[in-house]
Amino acid sequence: MPVVLMPSSLRRYTAQQSKVTVGGETVSAVLDSLVQQSPEMRGHLFAAGQLRHFVVVSKNGQDIRLLQGLETPVAANDEIRILASIAGG
Amino acid sequence: MDAETTLPQLSDGELRRFGRHLILPEFGLEGQRRLKAGSVLLVGTGGLGCPTALYLAAAGVGRIGLVDADVVEETNLQRQVAHGYSTLGLAKTESAAARMRDLNPDAVIEQHKVFLTEENALDLIARYDVVIDGTDNFPTRYLVNDACVKLGKPNVFGGVLRFDGQLSVFDARRGPCYRCLFPEPPPVELAPNCSEAGVLGVLPGVIGALQATEAVKLLTGIGTPMVGRMLVYDGLDLSFNTVELAKNPNCPCCSKPSAEIVLRTEQMVCAAPTVGRTVSPTELRARLKADERMLVLDVRNPDEWLGGTIPGAMRIAKPELEAAIRSVLEEGRQPEGGVLAALPRDQDIIVYCQSGMRSSAAIRSLVAAGYDPAHLFNLDRGFSAWRKEAEQ
Numbered sequence: 065m066p067v068v069l070m071p072s073s074l075r076r077y078t079a080q081q082s083k084v085t086v087g088g089e090t091v092s093a094v095l096d097s098l099v100q101q102s103p104e105m106r107g108h109l110f111a112a113g114q115l116r117h118f119v120v121v122s123k124n125g126q127d128i129r130l131l132q133g134l135e136t137p138v139a140a141n142d143e144i145r146i147l148a149s150i151a152g153g
Numbered sequence: 154m155d156a157e158t159t160l161p162q163l164s165d166g167e168l169r170r171f172g173r174h175l176i177l178p179e180f181g182l183e184g185q186r187r188l189k190a191g192s193v194l195l196v197g198t199g200g201l202g203c204p205t206a207l208y209l210a211a212a213g214v215g216r217i218g219l220v221d222a223d224v225v226e227e228t229n230l231q232r233q234v235a236h237g238y239s240t241l242g243l244a245k246t247e248s249a250a251a252r253m254r255d256l257n258p259d260a261v262i263e264q265h266k267v268f269l270t271e272e273n274a275l276d277l278i279a280r281y282d283v284v285i286d287g288t289d290n291f292p293t294r295y296l297v298n299d300a301c302v303k304l305g306k307p308n309v310f311g312g313v314l315r316f317d318g319q320l321s322v323f324d325a326r327r328g329p330c331y332r333c334l335f336p337e338p339p340p341v342e343l344a345p346n347c348s349e350a351g352v353l354g355v356l357p358g359v360i361g362a363l364q365a366t367e368a369v370k371l372l373t374g375i376g377t378p379m380v381g382r383m384l385v386y387d388g389l390d391l392s393f394n395t396v397e398l399a400k401n402p403n404c405p406c407c408s409k410p411s412a413e414i415v416l417r418t419e420q421m422v423c424a425a426p427t428v429g430r431t432v433s434p435t436e437l438r439a440r441l442k443a444d445e446r447m448l449v450l451d452v453r454n455p456d457e458w459l460g461g462t463i464p465g466a467m468r469i470a471k472p473e474l475e476a477a478i479r480s481v482l483e484e485g486r487q488p489e490g491g492v493l494a495a496l497p498r499d500q501d502i503i504v505y506c507q508s509g510m511r512s513s514a515a516i517r518s519l520v521a522a523g524y525d526p527a528h529l530f531n532l533d534r535g536f537s538a539w540r541k542e543a544e545q
């Protein structure tokens with residue numbers, strides 16, 4: 065199953081795990097499975113069905129906007145990364 | 154005259170000091186002269202700004218501007234290594250400039266003891282070749298981005314939080330800008346800063362040193378700058394990963410012609426409605442002095458309490474408070490002896506955290522648990538403002 069790499073700001077929803085294995089054949093389906101495990105995370109990732117403006121998602125090191133967005137196909141050994149904007153300095 | 158002949162000459166002292174650069178074949182004498190001819194503006198002289206300031210001065214950058222209106226505080230010293238106990242209370246630009254001049258007396262250090270604003274950003278950034286974003290807040294990061302896009306300057310971005318670091322070079326002339334990635338900042342409750350979420354002291358050292366590396370590459374023209382890619386560093390796993398970024402053809406900033414880009418300060422909005430009222434540190438001090446019947450509640454984490462609290466404050470960390478409230482809401486009754494039993498419903502409660510965000514969320518939770526919003530007050534800008542006012 066694909067692995068989702070979590071930013072530390074969202075790990076409180078994954079029992080502090082940096083990697084979560086969830087099912088799904090598209091990025092959208094994978095993220096759906098993820099938020100079903102922790103429904104409180106939904107608001108961090110989605111607004112009106114779209115990725116929020118302060119979140120970037122990549123597949124195997126490529127922003128999914130370079131691919132097919134949320135409909136990008138995902139294979140069993142793919143890595144999905146959630147990148148949250150951070151402002152600390 | 155070609156570029157080579159317009160580059161400044163190096164003095165005998167500089168030739169000695171930069172010898173280890175001069176023997177790098179990619180760098181050589183010309184690279185060093187390019188650094189001396191170059192200028193960098195550091196926005197922020199904090200966790201990221203300290204290592205970049207020191208390394209860029211040491212490397213031989215000719216002119217370095219420092220933008221910061223803060224003074225050195227003791228809590229900075231866990232990570233802001235250009236400052237020290239001997240410079241507590243001094244302007245951060247002053248403190249950093251002294252160390253930089255000690256490393257490279259030939260560098261011109263320009264201090265701008267201001268915060269970057271929509272009024273001064275263009276004027277300041279226009280005077281430098283490269284900008285380094287080492288700020289600690291979203292509104293300034295968007296200002297830096299928009300000004301750099303408008304002026305066609307490269308922006309060496311670094312961000313840190315907890316154990317995570319990010320690095321990229323945003324240059325809209327040849328790649329995406331910050332707004333292509335993140336068109337808007339997150340709402341405040343999803344945007345903790347380092348004083349709330351914490352930061353490993355070494356982390357800005359790692360990312361700041363990489364920002365300095367990118368600035369040196371941009372000034373000398375060597376290597377491949379991090380344009381169109383973001384480095385994602387995880388200090389816990391010690392992993393460095395790169396994400397290839399997309400340029401947004403409809404970007405709210407860099408898709409526009411320069412003349413149409415208007416600088417404006419992003420307002421950090423709270424997605425949840427604000428409840429309760431706000432009290433300033435001065436007002437709270439007056440109320441405490443008058444010995445009013447009220448309760449001051451510190452909802453920060455226990456490790457933050459070690460750095461000082463408001464005298465007499467009750468301490469219930471926000472996660473503990475929220476867990477108690479959840480059990481009340483789920484079970485419909487208040488558990489005997491639970492933390493809520495200690496919080497009176499018939500008098501004012503002044504809630505504070507480090508900067509005012511978590512306390513605002515705690516107040517919303519208290520209202521959900523049936524507390525009267527008329528009795529709930531949020532300490533404006535939190536313990537940071539309280540302490541700052543006490544020091545003045």
